[in-house]
Amino acid sequence: MCRNNCNIVEAENKEKRERNSRLSYEERVEIESMLRRRKKMKVTEIAKELGRDKSVISREINRNSYLKWNERTATYKKVYSAGRAQGDYENKRKNAGRKSAVSKDKKLKQYRR
Numbered sequence: 001m002c003r004n005n006c007n008i009v010e011a012e013n014k015e016k017r018e019r020n021s022r023l024s025y026e027e028r029v030e031i032e033s034m035l036r037r038r039k040k041m042k043v044t045e046i047a048k049e050l051g052r053d054k055s056v057i058s059r060e061i062n063r064n065s066y067l068k069w070n071e072r073t074a075t076y077k078k079v080y081s082a083g084r085a086q087g088d089y090e091n092k093r094k095n096a097g098r099k100s101a102v103s104k105d106k107k108l109k110q111y112r113r
Contacts, residue, residue: 022089023052023056023060023089025082025086027050027052028060028082028085028086029082030046030049030050031046031050031057031060031061031080031082032080032081032082034046034049035061035080043057043058043061060085061080063085064080064081064084064085064088065078065079065080066078066079066081066084067079
């Protein structure tokens, strides 16, 4: 949509980002691509590029990385997946919050039916 000065607008948006705002799917994809490059970027470089604190990026990578078996080297490799991270995030958000008393108590469930 943006034809002129797109980079300037993006930089301003990164600076205006709220302190506790959640990572978006696009940011997760950028993290994944930066980690998968031939010359891996450091967490501080990724954080600077996205306009986030390095602790946010570090936690995101540690929380959403998994071990993948590499048959060629016969070792496990730590891999970050943006799709898997976004799925976990959405699932946790969906299941978050207080559960109703009816759903906890078996007798109330039976009485309700």
